[in-house]
Amino acid sequence: MADQDSRAGKRYDSKAIIDYVNRVHASHDSALAQAFAVPDGIPAIQVGPSEGRLLQLLVKLSGAKKIVEVGTLVGYSAIHMGKALPAGGKLWSIEYDAKHAEVARKNIAAAGLSDKVEVVVGAGVAVLPTLEAHAPFDIVFIDADKQNYDKYGAWAQANLRTGGMVIGDNAYLFGELTDDHERGRAMRGFHEGVAAAFDSVCVPTPDGLVVGLKR
Numbered sequence: 001m002a003d004q005d006s007r008a009g010k011r012y013d014s015k016a017i018i019d020y021v022n023r024v025h026a027s028h029d030s031a032l033a034q035a036f037a038v039p040d041g042i043p044a045i046q047v048g049p050s051e052g053r054l055l056q057l058l059v060k061l062s063g064a065k066k067i068v069e070v071g072t073l074v075g076y077s078a079i080h081m082g083k084a085l086p087a088g089g090k091l092w093s094i095e096y097d098a099k100h101a102e103v104a105r106k107n108i109a110a111a112g113l114s115d116k117v118e119v120v121v122g123a124g125v126a127v128l129p130t131l132e133a134h135a136p137f138d139i140v141f142i143d144a145d146k147q148n149y150d151k152y153g154a155w156a157q158a159n160l161r162t163g164g165m166v167i168g169d170n171a172y173l174f175g176e177l178t179d180d181h182e183r184g185r186a187m188r189g190f191h192e193g194v195a196a197a198f199d200s201v202c203v204p205t206p207d208g209l210v211v212g213l214k215r
């Protein structure tokens with residue numbers, strides 16, 4: 001029941017509940033399990049199983065064929081989305097760290113998705129312009145350096161088709177969204193830019209997930 005407390009942000013989840021719903025709705029096959037198990041030396045900062053599953057369902061629901069992801073890590077979210085792409089569909093996933101990209105490519109190959117998911121090594125702001133030859137895109141998923149979210153959001157607005165979807169992870173900025181610092185300003189610029197040009201919502205996942213459809 002959406003009572004007064006839950007509308008104000010109170011959550012009823014617990015580790016037991018999260019484990020249960022992930023097991024029932026978002027269980028891992030061997031490829032997702034491999035990509036979820038981030039090796040030592042690489043931070044385990046991938047989306048959660050339910051957010052990954054939601055990304056997959058949004059790809060499937062929208063019939064997306066061309067997707068850009070900023071922030072690959074080792075391919076967990078990319079594999080979720082890649083699984084929902086139709087034949088001939090393509091996901092370009094941008095990763096700054098060459099070591100992360102190397103592990104991601106192995107995980108994507110193990111998932112049988114090497115023909116659909118391409119990892120492009122470099123910084124988002126440098127790589128995004130090189131992908132414009134493939135525009136317009138159906139989905140742009142932003143999950144990399146938080147101080148550039150406003151730039152990534154503006155790029156998404158310019159390079160998505162009408163009706164195309166922007167998605168942004170960590171939209172609460174680890175609890176710092178309303179703080180007075182550069183990353184806070186960039187993340188608020190992302191929110192406000194999306195709201196101005198998209199029909200949008202910030203889904204109350206643990207760290208907030210913006211979803212918008214370009215008007």
Ligand code: SAH
Nearest residue numbers: 046047071073076077096123124143144145
């Ligand atoms: N989307 C992934 C998680 C990404 S974590 C998943 O859910 O599975 C964020 C990633 O962004 C890290 O691998 C980090 O190296 C990368 N990154 C950081 N700054 C970046 C930049 N400027 N351009 C591209 N990638 C960047």
Ligand code: DHB
Nearest residue numbers: 045046047143144169170
């Ligand atoms: C970090 C990045 C993320 O995208 C995330 O979902 C969690 C943590 C990080 O840089 O620490």
Ligand code: MG
Nearest residue numbers: 047143169170
């Ligand atoms: Mg994230």
